[in-house]
Amino acid sequence: RKEVEQDPGPFNVPEGATVAFNCTYSNSASQSFFWYRQDCRKEPKLLMSVYSSGNEDGRFTAQLNRASQYISLLIRDSKLSDSATYLCVVNILGNEKLTFGTGTRLTIIP
Amino acid sequence: DTEVTQTPKHLVMGMTNKKSLKCEQHMGHRAMYWYKQKAKKPPELMFVYSYEKLSINESVPSRFSPECPNSSLLNLHLHALQPEDSALYLCASSRSGQGAMQYFGPGTRLTVT
Numbered sequence: 657r658k659e660v661e662q663d664p665g666p667f668n669v670p671e672g673a674t675v676a677f678n679c680t681y682s683n684s685a686s687q688s689f690f691w692y693r694q695d696c697r698k699e700p701k702l703l704m705s706v707y708s709s710g711n712e713d714g715r716f717t718a719q720l721n722r723a724s725q726y727i728s729l730l731i732r733d734s735k736l737s738d739s740a741t742y743l744c745v746v747n748i749l750g751n752e753k754l755t756f757g758t759g760t761r762l763t764i765i766p
Numbered sequence: 767d768t769e770v771t772q773t774p775k776h777l778v779m780g781m782t783n784k785k786s787l788k789c790e791q792h793m794g795h796r797a798m799y800w801y802k803q804k805a806k807k808p809p810e811l812m813f814v815y816s817y818e819k820l821s822i823n824e825s826v827p828s829r830f831s832p833e834c835p836n837s838s839l840l841n842l843h844l845h846a847l848q849p850e851d852s853a854l855y856l857c858a859s860s861r862s863g864q865g866a867m868q869y870f871g872p873g874t875r876l877t878v879t
Binding site: 687688690697698699700701702705743747748751752753754756757758759 | 797807808809811814816821822854856864865866867868869870871872873875
């Protein structure tokens with residue numbers, strides 16, 4: 657089983673729609689969780705950290721479910737500029753290594 | 767300012783060449799990373815420097831040689847590379863190594879001919 661699993665997509669979603677991604681992780685000792693976005697031929701950029709209490713940043717909401725070992729990302733009122741690959745990233749406490757999911761490719765359609 | 771800079775942006779080198787990739791950050795971060803990314807794949811960790819000491823080497827071939835001259839700079843020396851080493855090489859930094867979010871530079875796109 658992969659340490660971090662994501663649905664690779666692609667997700668093709670009309671502009672203005674709401675889209676949700678899930679990501680599961682296998683190591684229950686994992687402590688830090690992040691969503692990054694990566695545009696084609698660019699570097700990954702931190703979108704948001706994910707906390708147990710959940711967190712929201714504008715149109716983006718991230719949730720963590722430790723019992724089921726998954727994290728989610730919800731994008732509301734999607735924009736064309738949201739088209740990107742979204743990477744689920746997990747870090748195990750005391751370990752300097754980030755473990756990346758394979759990424760979910762999202763295309764927002766006008 | 768969450769900027770990590772990398773030079774060069776593009777590099778083409780032959781299999782017998784020696785070249786170096788450079789990375790710099792001025793955020794006071796104490797951990798710096800090298801990643802390799804192939805098309806449509808996630809970044810793969812190569813090396814981690816924490817407080818200027820090499821803390822992780824992910825079994826990277828010796829033709830890749832990292833160097834951390836000081837807390838702001840990270841180099842990757844390349845020698846006798848293979849065509850399959852062609853990829854995007856990303857540098858990242860974080861405030862500390864343990865569980866902290868990482869900030870990536872724009873990468874160096876390397877082609878080995």
